[in-house]
Amino acid sequence: MKLMPCPINGIRPIQEFAYGGPFRPMPNPSESSDKEWADYVFHRAGEPGIKREWWYHIASGTWFIAERDTLKDEIVRTYLYSEEDRSL
């Protein structure tokens, strides 16, 4: 069974979680060009590596950030979102 550490509830089976997509800052829509906006909306860093992602613990309704190795299928660490993450 694949396990994931929830920052609030500890180690739980991955079936209790939902993937929320990559963590990425949104450019200001009123200041970005059509091309920059298309880049934000559509384009992704698709190559394997350690990625920062949103994950959701369904049972407790907790959104948090996970750093995950998408090549090895390993979770590096998980933590709750804080204001410092915004600038990363």
Added chain:
Amino acid sequence: MPYRLLKFALNGKHTEPRMFRAPEKLKSHYDVVIIGAGGHGLAAAYYLARDHGIRDVAVLEQSYIGSGGTGRNTAIVRSNYLTPEGVKFYDESVRLFQDLSADLDINLFYSERGHFTLAHTDATLRTMRWRAEVNKHLGVESELVGPEFIHEQCPHLDLSCGGHAPILGALFHPPGAIARHDAVAWGYGRGADQRGVEIHQQTQVTGIQVKSGEVVAVETNQGLVETSRVLSAVAGYTPRITQLLGIRTPLVVHPLQACVTEPLKPWLNNIIVSASLHLYVSQSSRGELVMGASLDPYELHSTRSTLDFVEGLAGHLLELFPFLSDVKVLRQWAGLSDMTPDFSPIMGKTEVKGFYLDSGWGTWGFKATPVCGKTMSYTIAHDKEHELIWPFRLSRFDEYEQVGEKGAASVGH
């Protein structure tokens, strides 16, 4: 012991002709380098050599021929898609498939089965009607049928679906077929090889050299190769190639899992698909039930298998065919699907001159193999997108002109 085998043992030489030559070393220059010796790459090489007279071609494969998506899909061929762009494109592919065994002189076990996409809700039925009308308008055999017709064609199917999701109707596509997917790659590979194309297995691309916006060379673990034209036909590995060039794409890779049961006597003639139950199943010529589901829920570049998948799939299969409860799963596997946000491929030229993409093959790549070979070889030979693939160009995202293909296997309705 058969006499022929004994003779072979005593003789000690390979008396059977090999399918491919095994070229020893890479040359220092090729007119065209194709990355990926799957069905798509080999088909492009074959048509480049046969139709466009470009024979100085190297196909580079990091593993062995057909080791990626080509040998991992569930081998379904159909053209009952939703968008006119998609229907025209896949229908050309179905037409090419129908003559392909003779063309390539290899038995592809191409078998027309009739393809049912089941509707369990009114909303699905509505999409089916839409698809049927688009299909008919473009000359593709496709119609909406009721439960009586489904029962007549496939009497084993439990139309009540265990009572929880009764079948209201289906989209029926008579030309829907299955084929032997490895043989497609081998056939194209042999055809290309006979026309002078070199296939280099165990050759990994490690870099692509660009000078003033044009491709000049490809770096591999077997040495440097000069070339001005490179085709990337590596499906699930595309982001690793585009990363070498700094090209941004919307591709995200998810595993797609599949499995087969032990062989049974032939009983399932049709291909049965249910998007609501996330299931497609057909019976291969060997008697195994070949089954697949929807994508794994999160991005991953690994072909590992999970118990979750096989449990879920088996549960849904039993809703449709309860009598299969004592049939065993023989093996399961996964392939990498490079998904696009609009469920259509990404094909054609890129911002780097001489670098062509054949990617975004998600869950719909095998059925497109022949037409991809045709259109990509045209695109490379003329440095101009073939009209069938123009809607699938990479720049459609920057131009907000996506091709929303809701007829793809992974789309729930």
